[in-house]
Amino acid sequence: MGKGIAITGMGVISAIGNNVEENYRSLVSNTIGITKISHIDTVHKNDIMVGEVSATNSELEAQLGLSPDSWSRTSLLAVIAAKEAIANAGIEDINAFKTGLISGTTVGGMDKSEQYFYEYFENDKTWHHINGLHAGDSTQKIATELGMEASFTTTISTACSSAANAIMLGARMIKSGRLDRVIVGGADCLSKFTINGFKTLMILSDTYNTPFDDDRKGLNLGESAAYLVLESDAVVAKENKKVLGYVKGYGNANDAFHQTASSDHGDGAVLAMKQALKVAGLSTDAVDYINAHGTATPNNDLSEGRAMVRVFDGKVPEFSSTKAFTGHTLATAGAIEAVYSVLALQNNVIYPNLNFKTPMQEFDLLPQTELKQKELQVVLSNSFGFGGNCTTLLFSKQA
Amino acid sequence: MTKRVYINSVGSVSAQKTFENDSFLDEITVHYDTTISVISPNYKDYIPPAAARRMAKGIKMSTVSSKTALDEAGLENVDAIIVGTGLGCIDDSEKFISAIIDNKEQFLTPTRFIQSSHNSVSGQIALGIGCKGYNYSYVHSAASFESCLIDAMMQIQLEEAKNILVGGVDELVAHHVDTHRLIDHIKKTPVESSKLLTSKTAGCVMAEGAHFFVLSEKKQASTYAELIGVRTYNTLSKEQLAQTVTEFLREHELNSDAIDLVVLGYNGDVNFDAYYDLLTQDMFLNTAQAYYKHLSGEYDTASGFGFWLASKVARTNTLPAAARLNQITTATPRTILLYNQYRGEYHSLVLLRQC
Structure with a gap:
C-alpha cells in the first residue's frame, strides 16, 4: 500500500x-x-x-x-x-x-x-x-x-x-x-x-x-x-510539522482521442482514476468524496460522468464540481481543487455543486447540491485538459 | 538495485542535416546569420500531405524526429511521452494574438488556439500512435528538455515505465525574434558559425529544432549510451559552478578526471559564455571539449541537440571535427558530461556513459 x-x-x-x-x-x-x-x-x-x-x-x-x-x-x-x-x-x-x-x-x-x-x-x-x-x-x-x-x-x-x-x-x-x-x-x-x-x-x-x-x-x-x-x-x-493532509495517490493518462475533446466513454479519465487508486493501494469504496473536474461543458461532464460510473461500477460516491464558485481556472484548477480537497478533509464537508437543476439524460448521476457534513478519509480530485491529458489525485487524512 | 536507463534511439531535425540516423555531421552547413531555420526533411515522406498542411511546424518537426526515434528503437508504442518546449507552437500563438488584435476579437477560428496549447506536440504524438500512457509537457525555458530527462529517469528507476519517448522542440518565429532582438537576446549582426565564440557580441543566434529519444530499462542493439544522471539548478553563481559540478560528479562516484568528454552549451553571447570558460579553462582544461550551438543555433531546447551529439559520440567513438572545442582527443569517450545554461539561469548537468 x-x-x-x-x-x-x-x-x-x-x-x-x-x-x-x-x-x-x-x-x-x-x-x-x-x-x-x-x-x-x-x-x-x-x-x-x-x-x-x-x-x-x-x-x-x-x-x-x-x-x-x-x-x-x-x-x-x-x-x-x-x-x-x-x-x-x-x-x-x-x-x-x-x-x-x-x-x-x-x-x-x-x-x-x-x-x-x-x-x-x-x-x-x-x-x-x-x-x-x-x-x-x-x-x-x-x-x-x-x-x-x-x-x-x-x-x-x-x-x-x-x-x-x-x-x-x-x-x-x-x-x-x-x-x-x-x-x-x-x-x-x-x-x-x-x-x-x-x-x-x-x-x-x-x-x-x-x-x-x-x-x-x-x-x-x-x-x-x-x-x-x-x-x-x-x-x-x-x-515537528503539522500535517494538513496527504497526497495519497496520483495517475496521469492520455485519452488519445482528440486534440481538445474528451472521448464520450472517458477512457483517459478511467485510466487516471484507476492508476491513482492503484498507487494509493485503495479500492473504490475507500473514496468518500469526488471533487470532479466538472467544467460544465457538454463534452467534459458527459465524459467524466461516464468515467466515474465505469470506475465506481455504478456506485459513485458523493461528488461535486466547485467550478460554479470559481470558474474554470485552467492550469490552476488541479491546485485550487487540491486545496479545497484538503479543506474538505480537515472540516469533514462536501461542497455543493451549485446551479444544478436537471439530471443528465445519459446516466443517473446526481451531484451533491447542498453543503454536507460527512466524515471524510479520502477525497478524489480530477483534472482533465486539452491534448487528452487526464490526471487524478487522491488526498487522504491519514498517511 | 536501481534500474539502469538506456538511450536506445535518437531522432533529430535541426539546422544541420541530422534527420537521417545513418550519418553523423558528415557534411556541415555553415550559417552566416542571426537566426537559422532547420534543414527540413521531406515531410511528405513522414506525414500525409493533407494532415501536414494543417500542422504547426513544431508538430511536423516533432513527428519526423519522434518517428525516427521510435523506428530505430523498434517500437510502435511507448509507456509514456514526455516533451519539453520553451514556447510550444509559438507561430500559432503569435498568429492567434495578432488576429485577435487586428480583427478586434472577431472572425477567429480555433485551429491556431488549439495548436498553441503548450502540450499540443505531446498530445499529437499520443494521438498519432494511440498512446494512452503518461503524457507530460515541460515548459521551463532552457531546462525544459532536462526536466523531461529527470522525469523519465525517475519513471524507469521506479519501474513505472519500461520505454519512454522524450523530446524537446522549439520553433523559430518572426515576432519572437524581432522582440528578442530589441532586448539584445539575439545578435544584431550576423556571425559565421565557426566564429561564434569570437564574435564578442551580445545575444545568441536563434534557431529551432526537434530532438526525440527513446529511453528504456533494457539495453539493445540500437543502444547509444547509458543515462547516468541529470540535475537542473534555477540559479548558480560563477563562484558556485565548479563546486556544484564536483558535487554532481561525486553523487555518481566520479571525479573530474573520470570525464572523457565535456559538451558545453556555448552560444556566443559575450555576457554569459564566461560560465563555460570557468570549466574549460580549469577543471576540464586537459579534457576533450565539444560545443554545438554554432551548428544548431540557440533555442530553449537546443540542449536536445547537445544530448543527440553526445549520444552519437558515445555510440560511434567519434567526435566530428566541427564540434571540437580544443585539440585534445579521446579514443574512447566512455564518460561524457554535458553542461548548459541560458543567460545565467536554467543550468543543467547531464551525465552519459558508454555501454
Whole structure:
C-alpha cells in the first residue's frame, strides 16, 4: 500500500477569496465569484461571465511592493499564493532542505504579450515584459521571491491538468528521494487570448456555469493561483510539522482521442482514476468524496460522468464540481481543487455543486447540491485538459 | 538495485542535416546569420500531405524526429511521452494574438488556439500512435528538455515505465525574434558559425529544432549510451559552478578526471559564455571539449541537440571535427558530461556513459 506524501502548507487566491481562509468561507456559504468581466476590455464582455480575482493589478503590485506594470498578472497571483503556502508551512529558511518548485501554467505572461504585441516596437518602457511570455518566467519569479538558490525548479503545461500534474510530479520526487520538500501548484490569469480561444471553441457559457446539469451551456473562465507545500516524512519528523493532509495517490493518462475533446466513454479519465487508486493501494469504496473536474461543458461532464460510473461500477460516491464558485481556472484548477480537497478533509464537508437543476439524460448521476457534513478519509480530485491529458489525485487524512 | 536507463534511439531535425540516423555531421552547413531555420526533411515522406498542411511546424518537426526515434528503437508504442518546449507552437500563438488584435476579437477560428496549447506536440504524438500512457509537457525555458530527462529517469528507476519517448522542440518565429532582438537576446549582426565564440557580441543566434529519444530499462542493439544522471539548478553563481559540478560528479562516484568528454552549451553571447570558460579553462582544461550551438543555433531546447551529439559520440567513438572545442582527443569517450545554461539561469548537468 502506497504511503502518502505530507502536505504542510497551502496558499490560494481566486475569485472567491484572497487566501485559504476566505476561499473556505465562500465555499461553505454559497458565495460564488462569477461576475461580468471588469479587468479586461473585451468585445465579449456582455456575452460571458468569468471568475475574476477582485484585486486590480495595481492592488496586487502594491501588496507585493512592486512598481506599476512590473509583471504579468500570472506572476502577481503566483507569488501571492506561493508566499501564503510557505508562511502556512512555517518555512523560514527555504534552502534548509533540498527544496524544489514545480508550477503549472497555460498562459504564462500572455496578458502582457497581447497588450504590448505591437507596442514593443514603439515603446522601450514595455520591454521588460518581452521575456515574460515564456511559461517558465512566472516560476522563476516565485523562486526568486522565495529566495530559492541552486534548486530544482520546473514548469508544466498540460492545459487544464497542469497544476494537478505539478502536484503529482512533486509527490513522485519526494517519494523517490530526489527532493525533501517541494512547492507545487499553478497560476493562470485571464487574458484575451484564452477568452477568444475558448470562444472559438464555443464552450463559454453566457451565464453562471451549471456542472453536470442536462442544460449546461459551457464553462466560465476563471483565474487563480494555488500552491501547496509537500514535505518528506523525515522533514515532517525533524521539524515537528503539522500535517494538513496527504497526497495519497496520483495517475496521469492520455485519452488519445482528440486534440481538445474528451472521448464520450472517458477512457483517459478511467485510466487516471484507476492508476491513482492503484498507487494509493485503495479500492473504490475507500473514496468518500469526488471533487470532479466538472467544467460544465457538454463534452467534459458527459465524459467524466461516464468515467466515474465505469470506475465506481455504478456506485459513485458523493461528488461535486466547485467550478460554479470559481470558474474554470485552467492550469490552476488541479491546485485550487487540491486545496479545497484538503479543506474538505480537515472540516469533514462536501461542497455543493451549485446551479444544478436537471439530471443528465445519459446516466443517473446526481451531484451533491447542498453543503454536507460527512466524515471524510479520502477525497478524489480530477483534472482533465486539452491534448487528452487526464490526471487524478487522491488526498487522504491519514498517511 | 536501481534500474539502469538506456538511450536506445535518437531522432533529430535541426539546422544541420541530422534527420537521417545513418550519418553523423558528415557534411556541415555553415550559417552566416542571426537566426537559422532547420534543414527540413521531406515531410511528405513522414506525414500525409493533407494532415501536414494543417500542422504547426513544431508538430511536423516533432513527428519526423519522434518517428525516427521510435523506428530505430523498434517500437510502435511507448509507456509514456514526455516533451519539453520553451514556447510550444509559438507561430500559432503569435498568429492567434495578432488576429485577435487586428480583427478586434472577431472572425477567429480555433485551429491556431488549439495548436498553441503548450502540450499540443505531446498530445499529437499520443494521438498519432494511440498512446494512452503518461503524457507530460515541460515548459521551463532552457531546462525544459532536462526536466523531461529527470522525469523519465525517475519513471524507469521506479519501474513505472519500461520505454519512454522524450523530446524537446522549439520553433523559430518572426515576432519572437524581432522582440528578442530589441532586448539584445539575439545578435544584431550576423556571425559565421565557426566564429561564434569570437564574435564578442551580445545575444545568441536563434534557431529551432526537434530532438526525440527513446529511453528504456533494457539495453539493445540500437543502444547509444547509458543515462547516468541529470540535475537542473534555477540559479548558480560563477563562484558556485565548479563546486556544484564536483558535487554532481561525486553523487555518481566520479571525479573530474573520470570525464572523457565535456559538451558545453556555448552560444556566443559575450555576457554569459564566461560560465563555460570557468570549466574549460580549469577543471576540464586537459579534457576533450565539444560545443554545438554554432551548428544548431540557440533555442530553449537546443540542449536536445547537445544530448543527440553526445549520444552519437558515445555510440560511434567519434567526435566530428566541427564540434571540437580544443585539440585534445579521446579514443574512447566512455564518460561524457554535458553542461548548459541560458543567460545565467536554467543550468543543467547531464551525465552519459558508454555501454
